[in-house]
Amino acid sequence: MPVSRDLGPMAPPRTPFWTRSRIRSALIQVGFVALLALLIQFLLANTMANLDRQGIASGFGFLENRAGFDIAIRFSPFERNDTYLQALWTAVANTVVLAVLGIGLASLIGLVIGLARVSPNWLISRLAAVYIEIFRNIPLLLQLFFWYFAILRPLPGPRQSIEIGGGAFLSNRGLYLPKPLLDSGAQLTLVAFATGLIFALTMAHFARRHRAATGHSRPVLQWWIIGLVALPLATWFATNASMALSVPALEGFNFQGGMVILPEMLAALLGLSFYIAAAVGEIVRAGIEGVDHGQTEAAQALGHSRGQIMRLVVIPQALRIIIPPLTTQYQSLAKNTSLASAIAFPEIISIVAGTTMTQTGQALETIALAMAFYLTVSLLIAAIMNFFNWRVTRRSF
Amino acid sequence: MKLCTILTSAAALMALSGAAVSAQTLEEVRERGYLNCGVSPGVAGFSNPDDAGNWSGFDVEVCRAVAAAVLEDPDAVRYTPLSNTERFTALQSGEIDMLSRTTTRTLNRDTALGLNFAPVMFYDGQGFMVRDSMDVDSVSQLNGATVCVSAGSTTELNLADYFEANGMTYNPVRFDRADEVLAAYDANRCDVYTSDRSGLAARRLVMSDPSEHVMLPETISKEPLAPAVRHGDDQWFDIVTWTVYALIEAEEFGITQDNIDEMLASENPNITRMLGGEGSPVGEWIGLDNQWVYRAISSVGNYGEIFERHVGPDTPLQIERGMNALHTDGGLQYAMPFK
Numbered sequence: 158m159p160v161s162r163d164l165g166p167m168a169p170p171r172t173p174f175w176t177r178s179r180i181r182s183a184l185i186q187v188g189f190v191a192l193l194a195l196l197i198q199f200l201l202a203n204t205m206a207n208l209d210r211q212g213i214a215s216g217f218g219f220l221e222n223r224a225g226f227d228i229a230i231r232f233s234p235f236e237r238n239d240t241y242l243q244a245l246w247t248a249v250a251n252t253v254v255l256a257v258l259g260i261g262l263a264s265l266i267g268l269v270i271g272l273a274r275v276s277p278n279w280l281i282s283r284l285a286a287v288y289i290e291i292f293r294n295i296p297l298l299l300q301l302f303f304w305y306f307a308i309l310r311p312l313p314g315p316r317q318s319i320e321i322g323g324g325a326f327l328s329n330r331g332l333y334l335p336k337p338l339l340d341s342g343a344q345l346t347l348v349a350f351a352t353g354l355i356f357a358l359t360m361a362h363f364a365r366r367h368r369a370a371t372g373h374s375r376p377v378l379q380w381w382i383i384g385l386v387a388l389p390l391a392t393w394f395a396t397n398a399s400m401a402l403s404v405p406a407l408e409g410f411n412f413q414g415g416m417v418i419l420p421e422m423l424a425a426l427l428g429l430s431f432y433i434a435a436a437v438g439e440i441v442r443a444g445i446e447g448v449d450h451g452q453t454e455a456a457q458a459l460g461h462s463r464g465q466i467m468r469l470v471v472i473p474q475a476l477r478i479i480i481p482p483l484t485t486q487y488q489s490l491a492k493n494t495s496l497a498s499a500i501a502f503p504e505i506i507s508i509v510a511g512t513t514m515t516q517t518g519q520a521l522e523t524i525a526l527a528m529a530f531y532l533t534v535s536l537l538i539a540a541i542m543n544f545f546n547w548r549v550t551r552r553s554f
Numbered sequence: 555m556k557l558c559t560i561l562t563s564a565a566a567l568m569a570l571s572g573a574a575v576s577a578q579t580l581e582e583v584r585e586r587g588y589l590n591c592g593v594s595p596g597v598a599g600f601s602n603p604d605d606a607g608n609w610s611g612f613d614v615e616v617c618r619a620v621a622a623a624v625l626e627d628p629d630a631v632r633y634t635p636l637s638n639t640e641r642f643t644a645l646q647s648g649e650i651d652m653l654s655r656t657t658t659r660t661l662n663r664d665t666a667l668g669l670n671f672a673p674v675m676f677y678d679g680q681g682f683m684v685r686d687s688m689d690v691d692s693v694s695q696l697n698g699a700t701v702c703v704s705a706g707s708t709t710e711l712n713l714a715d716y717f718e719a720n721g722m723t724y725n726p727v728r729f730d731r732a733d734e735v736l737a738a739y740d741a742n743r744c745d746v747y748t749s750d751r752s753g754l755a756a757r758r759l760v761m762s763d764p765s766e767h768v769m770l771p772e773t774i775s776k777e778p779l780a781p782a783v784r785h786g787d788d789q790w791f792d793i794v795t796w797t798v799y800a801l802i803e804a805e806e807f808g809i810t811q812d813n814i815d816e817m818l819a820s821e822n823p824n825i826t827r828m829l830g831g832e833g834s835p836v837g838e839w840i841g842l843d844n845q846w847v848y849r850a851i852s853s854v855g856n857y858g859e860i861f862e863r864h865v866g867p868d869t870p871l872q873i874e875r876g877m878n879a880l881h882t883d884g885g886l887q888y889a890m891p892f893k
C-alpha cells in the first residue's frame with residue numbers, strides 16, 4: 158500500500174488533487190482500461206474489415222448447419238445429420254469425461270506413488286522415484302503415442318480377438334464388454350440402491366455423532382442391510398424387473414452388440430493419468446513430508462499404528478499443503494486433453510478447432526469457442542478445488 | 555502436431571486482427587525476395603523434403619514455376635508444410651502467398667473460405683485401400699468397417715455421405731495429420747484407409763509392406779486438386795492461374811525444358827508470343843516482364859514433363875495420365891489460349 162503523504166500533523170502544503178496517490182492511481186487505472194478497450198475495439202474493427210475484404214464468412218450462424226461427419230467416441234448423442242452445435246456439445250462431453258476420468262485415475266495413481274515415495278522401504282521408494290522421473294520428464298505427446306501404439310501393436314485383429322471370459326473380447330479395435338440391458342424396473346432398482354446407500358450412510362453418521370457426544374455406540378448393521386439389500390430387492394420384485402445382457406459377437410469386420418472401450422479412449426486416459434500422476438506423487442510426498450515430524454512422534458507415543466497415524470494425523474494436515482498445487486495439476490490435465498487429438502480422440506481441438514474449423518473456414522469463431530471452453534473448465538476446476546481447500550483449512554484438528 | 559494448428563491459428567488471429575492483409579502480393583513477394591508457398595508435409599511425389607531440406611514434387615513445381623516467373627529464380631521459395639486443418643488459415647492470414655497442396659476445389663472453399671483457385675493441376679477422386687488378405691474387392695462390402703481418415707478434408711465428408719447414401723455403417727478414426735492416419739492404418743487399427751487416390755498411391759510407398767495393400771476399384775468423389783490464393787488480389791490470382799496454364803499450354807505446343815530455346819525461333823506465332831518473342835505483350839498484360847512464361851517453363855518443364863518426373867508410370871507412384879492427359883489426348887487438361 159502506498160503511504161498517503163497528506164496525513165499527519167505536519168501536513169505539507171496542499172498539492173494539486175491529481176498528485177494525491179489514491180486519486181492518481183485511480184486515474185491511471187481508468188486510463189489503462191480505456192486504452193485497453195480502445196485497442197480491443199481497434200483489433201475487432203480491423204478483423205471485421207479484413208474478413209470482409211477477403212469475403213470470408215464470419216459470425217456463429219454456421220453452428221446451425223449440418224455437420225456431415227461422424228464421431229466414433231461420443232458421450233452425448235451425435236450423428237452426421239446433426240448440426241455443428243451438436244458436434245460441439247459432443248466434443249465438450251467427450252473432453253469433460255476424459256478430464257474427469259483422468260483426474261480420478263491420476264489422483265489414485267499419484268496417491269499410491271506419493272505414499273510409496275515416503276515409504277521406509279528402500280526398494281519401494283526407489284521404484285516410485287524412478288516412475289516419477291520417467292513420466293515427468295518425457296513430453297506428454299510422446300507418451301500418448303507410446304500408449305496408443307503400445308495398445309495397438311501387440312493386440313490381434315478383431316477376427317483373432319483374445320477372449321477374456323464372461324463375454325469380453327480384446328483386440329486392436331478395443332475392449333468389447335457385455336452390456337447389461339436394464340428395463341424400467343431394473344433401473345428403478347438402481348435408484349433404490351443409491352437411495353439405500355445414502356440412507357445407511359446418514360444413519361451411520363448419526364450413530365457416530367451419538368457416540369462422540371455420549372460415548373455409547375449404537376448398532377448400525379440393520380440400516381446397511383435395509384439400505385443395500387432389502388430396499389433394492391423389494392423394488393426388484395415389486396416392479397417385476399428383469400435384466401438381459403447384450404454380449405458382443407463377431408459379425409463381419411468387427412464385434413456388434415455389447416459396449417466398447419476404444420483404443421483412442423484408453424490410450425488418452427492412460428497417457429494423461431500416468432503423466433499427471435507423477436506430478437501428483439511429488440505433491441503428495443511434499444505434503445506428507447511437510448507435516449512436522451513431531452506430529453508423528455506424538456501419535457506414536459499415544460500408541461497409534463502406522464496406518465492410523467497416516468490416516469488420522471498426517472494426511473488431514475498434509476491435505477492443506479497438497480490441495481493448492483494439486484489444483485494446477487488438475488487444470489493441466491484438463492488442458493492437456495487437447496493433445497489427445499493427435500491419437501484420434503475426438504475432443505474439442507479435434508472436432509471444433511480441427512474438423513469444424515476447416516470445413517466452415519471460420520477459424521476465429523472456432524478458436525474462440527475452444528478458448529472459451531478451456532477457460533471455463535479451468536475456472537471451474539479452480540472453484541471446486543478452492544471450495545475443498547476452504548473445507549480443509551477451516552476444519553480444526 | 556496440434557500445437558502447430560493452434561500456433562497457426564493464433565498467428566492467423568493476430569494477422570487477421572492486425573494490419574490489413576495486403577492486396578499487393580506481387581510487390582510484397584518481390585520486396586521479400588522469396589515466395590511463401592504452402593505445401594503438404596511430406597507426400598511422396600507431391601511435396602517431399604529430402605535429407606538436406608530441399609523440397610521436390612508435383613505440387614512443389616507449381617511454387618517453383620511461380621517463383622521463376624515472378625522472381626526470376628525457381629529456388630526463391632520458402633516452403634511451409636501445412637496439415638489439412640492448418641492450410642486455409644495460413645493462406646487467409648497471409649502467412650503464405652499461395653497454397654499448392656493436394657487441395658480440392660469446392661464451392662465452400664471458393665466462397666465462404668475466401669479463396670480463389672487456379673486451374674486444376676490434378677484431377678483426382680477418393681479411393682479406398684484395404685489389406686489384400688481381407689478378400690474385399692468392392693466398397694459395397696465395407697459395411698461395419700473401421701476407416702482411418704484425415705480430419706478437415708473433403709475425404710471425411712465424402713465418406714459419411716457415401717455410407718449414408720448406401721445405407722452402410724462404419725467407424726471413423728480421424729487424425730489431423732496424414733502420417734498419423736497412415737501409422738494407425740499400418741498398425742492395423744483400421745480395415746480401410748481412404749483418401750484421394752493419388753494420396754493413397756503415395757502413402758502406400760511408405761507402408762511397412764506396400765505389397766500387402768490393394769486399392770478398391772471404386773472412386774466415390776471428384777477431387778480436382780488445384781493451387782489456391784486469397785480473395786482480394788486479382789493480379790496475383792492471374793499470375794498463379796496463368797503460370798499453371800503456361801505449363802499445360804507448353805505441353806500442347808510441344809515446348810519442353812530442353813527444346814525451349816529452339817522453340818523461341820518457332821514459325822508458330824502463338825509459340826513465340828507466349829514465350830515473349832519480339833513484340834509480345836504477355837508481360838505487359840499481366841504486369842511482369844516478357845520472359846515470365848519462358849522462365850517458368852525452362853525452370854520446371856511442361857505439364858507432361860512434371861507429371862512424368864514425379865507421379866507418372868515410371869515413378870514409384872505409377873499413376874497413369876488418365877483424366878490428366880491433354881484434351882487433345884482425350885483428357886481434361888485444357889489451357890486457355892495465350893492471346
Ligand SMILES: N[C@@H](CCC(=O)N[C@@H](CS)C(=O)NCC(=O)O)C(=O)O
Binds near residue numbers: 731
Ligand atoms: N483433397 C482433399 C484431401 C487432402 C488430403 O488429405 N491430402 C493428403 C494426401 S492423401 C495430404 O496432403 N496430407 C498431408 C498431411 O496432412 O500430412 C481435401 O482437399 O480436403
